[in-house]
Amino acid sequence: MINNLILLVGITLMYSTPLVFGALGGVVSERSGVVNIGIEGMMVVGALAGAAGSYYSGNPWVGFLAAGICGALIALPHAIASISFAADQTISGVAINMLAPGIALFACRALFDGAAMTPVVPKLPKIFGENALVGTPFASLNVNVSTVIALALTVLIWFVLYKTKWGLRVRAVGEHPAAADTLGVNVYGVRYVCVLVSGMLAGFGGASMSIAIMSQFTQTAISGHGFIAMAAVIFGKWTPVGAYLACLVFGFTQALVVVLGGGNFAIPSSILSMLPYIITIIVLVLFVGRSVAPKANGTPYIKGSR
Amino acid sequence: MINKNITRRGFAGALGLGAMAALAGCGGSGGETAVDEELKATMVTDTGGIHDQSFNQLAWAGLEQLEAEGDWKVGYLESHQESDYVTNLDKAVDDGCRIIWGIGFAMGEAINNVAEQNPDCQFAIIDSTNDRDLPNLIGVVFRAQEPSFVVGYIAANMSSSGKVGFVGGMKSELIDQFEYGYYAGIEYANKKKGLKVTYQGQYAESFTDSAKGKSIAQKMIQDGCDVLFHAAGGTGVGMLDACKEAGVKSIGVDQDQSLVRTDDKSIITSALKRVDTAVVNVSHGVVDGTIDSGSNVAMGATEGAVGIPDNIIHDGETEPRLPDALYDEALDLFEQIKDGTIVVPDNQEKFNEFVKTI
Numbered sequence: 001m002i003n004n005l006i007l008l009v010g011i012t013l014m015y016s017t018p019l020v021f022g023a024l025g026g027v028v029s030e031r032s033g034v035v036n037i038g039i040e041g042m043m044v045v046g047a048l049a050g051a052a053g054s055y056y057s058g059n060p061w062v063g064f065l066a067a068g069i070c071g072a073l074i075a076l077p078h079a080i081a082s083i084s085f086a087a088d089q090t091i092s093g094v095a096i097n098m099l100a101p102g103i104a105l106f107a108c109r110a111l112f113d114g115a116a117m118t119p120v121v122p123k124l125p126k127i128f129g130e131n132a133l134v135g136t137p138f139a140s141l142n143v144n145v146s147t148v149i150a151l152a153l154t155v156l157i158w159f160v161l162y163k164t165k166w167g168l169r170v171r172a173v174g175e176h177p178a179a180a181d182t183l184g185v186n187v188y189g190v191r192y193v194c195v196l197v198s199g200m201l202a203g204f205g206g207a208s209m210s211i212a213i214m215s216q217f218t219q220t221a222i223s224g225h226g227f228i229a230m231a232a233v234i235f236g237k238w239t240p241v242g243a244y245l246a247c248l249v250f251g252f253t254q255a256l257v258v259v260l261g262g263g264n265f266a267i268p269s270s271i272l273s274m275l276p277y278i279i280t281i282i283v284l285v286l287f288v289g290r291s292v293a294p295k296a297n298g299t300p301y302i303k304g305s306r
Numbered sequence: 307m308i309n310k311n312i313t314r315r316g317f318a319g320a321l322g323l324g325a326m327a328a329l330a331g332c333g334g335s336g337g338e339t340a341v342d343e344e345l346k347a348t349m350v351t352d353t354g355g356i357h358d359q360s361f362n363q364l365a366w367a368g369l370e371q372l373e374a375e376g377d378w379k380v381g382y383l384e385s386h387q388e389s390d391y392v393t394n395l396d397k398a399v400d401d402g403c404r405i406i407w408g409i410g411f412a413m414g415e416a417i418n419n420v421a422e423q424n425p426d427c428q429f430a431i432i433d434s435t436n437d438r439d440l441p442n443l444i445g446v447v448f449r450a451q452e453p454s455f456v457v458g459y460i461a462a463n464m465s466s467s468g469k470v471g472f473v474g475g476m477k478s479e480l481i482d483q484f485e486y487g488y489y490a491g492i493e494y495a496n497k498k499k500g501l502k503v504t505y506q507g508q509y510a511e512s513f514t515d516s517a518k519g520k521s522i523a524q525k526m527i528q529d530g531c532d533v534l535f536h537a538a539g540g541t542g543v544g545m546l547d548a549c550k551e552a553g554v555k556s557i558g559v560d561q562d563q564s565l566v567r568t569d570d571k572s573i574i575t576s577a578l579k580r581v582d583t584a585v586v587n588v589s590h591g592v593v594d595g596t597i598d599s600g601s602n603v604a605m606g607a608t609e610g611a612v613g614i615p616d617n618i619i620h621d622g623e624t625e626p627r628l629p630d631a632l633y634d635e636a637l638d639l640f641e642q643i644k645d646g647t648i649v650v651p652d653n654q655e656k657f658n659e660f661v662k663t664i
Contacts, residue, residue, distance in 0.1 A: 007528055011521040018517075102386070105355075114357030120569040134552055140524050213517050214547050216567070219354070220514035220540035258521040262508030270477065273511040 003137040008255050010140025013147050014213060016251030018043070018222075020150040021205030022229025023236065023243035024157055025071075025198040030238055031161060032194035033174040033296040037093030038078050039202045040226025041100025046071040046206025048104040048118075051217035052111050055121040064124060064146075064207050071203020072196045074100055079195040083188055086300035097226075101219075108217060117218040124212045146208035150244075153201070157240040170194060174294035177301040187301050202226065235284065237291045253279045345378045347589055348398040350391065352410035355384050359566045361432060361581050365409045368585030378589070391416035399424050405592055407432070407585060411480075417443065428599055430588055432581055441600035444592070446584050449606030450480070451487030451652040453577035454535070456614055456639050457557045458491020460575055461533040462503040463632050464555055471526035472507040473519055473545045475538035479653070481509075484537035484559070484577070486657040487650050491639075494648075497664045506531065510541045519544030527552045535559070535577070546570060562615040564627075574627045575614050575636075584611045607643040 022039045029036035049070035054063030074096060081092040105116060112118055126132070126142045133142045161167035169190055172180040177187045209225070210217045228250055235249075236242025253276035261269050347369055351362040369380040381401075383394040391413050398406045399420070405428045408417040414434030421429040421436075421443040428442050435445035461470045472488055474481045485507055492505050506526060510518045519541035523534055527548065534549055535557040536542030542559065549556035549572040558564060558576030567573060584605050591597030605611035617626040617633040626633070642648045651657040 003528060007525055011524065015517050015521065105386075109355065109357070114355070116354050116358045117566070120567045131553075137528060139528065139552065209517070213520060214543055215550070215569075216543070218516070218540055218543055221516060223514040223540070254518060255521065258508075258518065258525055262506055262522070262525070269509040269511055 004259050006137055007140050008252070008259050010143065011255035011258055012248060012251040013143045014140070014251075015254050016247040017144070017147045017150050017212065018205045018209045018225050019229045019232060019247040019250060020154065020244055021201050021208055022226050023232040023247050024150075024153055024240055025201035025205065026230050026233035027161075027236070027238055027240050027243050028157060028170075028194050028201065029198035030233060030297050031174045031294055032170050032191045033177060033294055033299065033301070034079075034082055034191055034195050034198075035089040035093060035298040036075075036078065036195065036198050037090055037230065038075065038096030038100070038226075039198075039205075039229050040222065040224070041097040042071045042074050042199045042202035043206035043209070043222045043226045043229075044100045044104045045074045046203030047210035047221045048108055048206070048217045049203065050207025051118040051121050051210040052107070054123075054211050055118055056111075058122060060122045060124045060211050063121070063211050064204065067203040067207030067210075068200040069203070071199040071201070071206065073199070074103070075195050075199020075202070078199070079192050082300060083191045083195065086302050089298055089300070104217075105219065118210075118216045120215045121211060123215045124208075144208070144212040146204075146212040149204070150208070153204075154240050154244040161240065171294070173301075174296055177296050177299075181301075181303065187303075191301070202229075205229070234291055234293075235280075235288060237288070238294060249280065249283055250276065345404045345593065346402065347372060347378055347380045347405045347407065348401060348403045349380075349382045349407035349409055349585075350394040350398060350413065351382060351384045352391075352408075352412045353385055353387060354410070355386075356382055360561050361579075362409050364561065364581035365407060365432060365585050368582035368589075369407070371582065371586055372589055385413075388412065392420060395420040395429075399427050404428065405430055405589055407589075408434075409581075410434075428592060430592070432584065433579075435602050436600060439600065443600060444588060444597060445602040446588055447602065447604050448579045448584070448612055449604050449650070449652070450483040450537075450577065450579065450612065451490070451650040452606045452640070452643050453579075453612040453614060454484045454487030454537075455491040455494070455643070455648070455650040456636050457535055457575055457577045458488035459495045459639060460491075460614075460628065460632060460636055461488070461535060461555075461557060462492040462495035462501055463499070463635075464574060464628070465503055465531075465533045467530045467532045468501070468503050469526075469529065469531040470503055470505060470533040471523070471529075471531040471535070472505070473522050473526075473534065473536040473538050473542060474507060474509040475513040475541055476511055477509050481537050482654070483652040484535075486653055488535055488577075490651050490657055490660050493661050494664055510538055512541050513539035515541050516544035516547075520548045523548035524552070527554055533557065533574075546573065549573075564615070564620065568621075571620070571623070571627075575617075578613045578615060580611045580613060583609070587611070607640045613640065 046067035050063040050067035053066030054060045078092050078096050081087040082089040128142045133139045169185045173187050173190045181187050209221050232243050232246035235246035257272045261272050354362050372378040373380045408431040411433045417431045421440050430444040432446050436443040508522050523545040532554045536545045546556050550570050555574045556572045558573050562576045564573040617628050619626050651660040
């Protein structure tokens with residue numbers, strides 16, 4: 001019983017980590033007023049960049065950084081289209097989602113001899129060291145360091161958004177860009193930074209899948225995580241802490257399915273796999289209540305327009 | 307779209323007159339017409355591409371082997387997205403082929419459609435079936451229960467904790483072959499060697515969710531399992547990784563996964579589908595008329611289309627990952643499967659029967 005509870009915590013943390021990065025990316029972008037549907041695509045690129053960087057440098061941290069940089073790079077077209085050219089942000093984001101897996105696959109084939117997956121690459125370390133706790137009931141609590149980074153970034157982004165001048169500007173731009181503009185805030189500049197940071201965070205999320213949970217990039221490494229992360233943004237009312245908790249809920253429900261499934265309990269797995277969605281609906285109805293997006297979210301800002 | 311198909315059909319029809327005569331031959335009753343025509347085989351990959359280190363690559367190896375034999379001219383078309391399947395298959399039809407191969411379960415629907423529209427061309431598909439009783443499509447499936455049985459036997463013998471596990475993608479007839487074949491292998495080992503190895507299996511309800519595969523594996527490892535097998539595609543990659551981290555043994559599937567995951571010393575063997583062998587055999591069978599041009603064939607140990615990889619010594623290691631004696635026992639099991647001494651069950655019902663008989 002105790003062992004299962006420990007396992008539940010360990011799996012929850014592992015499962016939610018890539019989602020947390022993606023959701024933080026969504027929060028940052030959307031608080032500045034730019035909808036980012038492209039999180040999924042940015043995570044795919046990050047996953048490939050993470051594995052490739054780790055493989056070629058032999059250092060997973062280089063891979064992790066490369067993932068952030070490549071995530072930001074793939075976010076750049078989204079920023080240009082939706083900020084400078086006032087294009088529809090949803091369409092631009094969808095375009096990223098279609099483009100990114102193609103780019104990742106192309107890059108993978110170019111870098112790895114035509115293969116659609118990378119070899120096994122060095123992984124980010126675990127918090128208590130590689131072989132600590134192996135064979136004990138606590139093994140699953142030896143989470144990857146990326147889990148800790150996700151938590152730290154959540155706190156950092158909360159601090160920046162709510163306790164600094166910069167954060168106030170971001171939020172102002174997301175609520176009422178014209179008002180912010182009249183007060184001398186560079187709306188375009190703020191949005192650019194936020195979208196690029198969003199891409200970077202999503203890239204980290206991809207890497208936390210390919211070089212933390214797994215140890216290679218595969219075509220299916222990121223399959224829907226970006227969209228769950230987006231749901232977590234809304235679930236968490238567009239706040240970093242809310243989004244973090246929402247991701248934990250998603251992770252927890254999956255962990256519950258795993259721990260309840262198989263062996264001792266005779267619940268069919270197809271019924272169990274409904275559990276995450278049922279729990280999500282219940283939590284949403286009972287505990288979350290109304291979730292209101294930043295007012296200017298999704299609206300391009302055109303200087304001087306009324 | 308409709309227009310395009312009509313023109314294509316007309317085109318293919320005009321061009322296919324000669325080929326039609328040739329193809330009638332493989333219907334079984336026709337004569338050996340137009341045999342001097344060059345034999346051309348084209349394969350269409352699924353989205354994994356030609357170097358996917360999996361089915362596509364193996365199928366291509368099979369075609370290259372055909373070409374090396376001298377009579378065949380071979381080529382491939384890569385699909386980059388699912389919408390390419392039909393386009394590529396049509397392109398292969400336009401090129402005029404003796405046989406057009408579709409690789410992978412994902413292309414099943416597309417190849418059934420294209421085969422229906424082009425009755426004068428011969429098609430074959432790996433890991434899927436001729437669903438509509440078409441006269442010009444061969445569905446090639448594998449008796450996956452046979453290698454699964456053998457790796458189950460190996461798992462039971464290699465386990466020191468007496469507990470082994472299985473991670474499935476989604477419950478289906480196909481995955482049942484793996485699960486019950488494996489389970490049967492374990493029970494067989496228990497009986498023959500007086501072991502008391504217990505089995506646990508769990509489904510991830512996904513073929514892509516690596517994190518879930520890893521979670522399930524972690525749970526099984528915590529429960530004491532020390533050999534895990536999977537039939538779960540991308541989900542299974544997570545399982546392999548969990549085994550590597552925990553230092554327990556794992557068994558790969560479909561291809562020799564220890565060659566793809568070069569740094570992973572946990573993988574002791576794999577349940578292979580030898581797609582290359584299947585491609586060669588069926589291509590030959592179509593030409594010499596031993597395989598009906600519109601049929602479904604199941605290939606297994608008898609055809610040499612399933613197996614386990616050679617027990618090689620991997621780079622940087624001093625010993626093979628399986629004891630030689632056990633490897634020989636495993637090969638002997640394949641012999642017994644071939645001569646019918648062992649009929650491996652591929653679903654729960656047959657499994658229950660099987661357990662009673664051993």
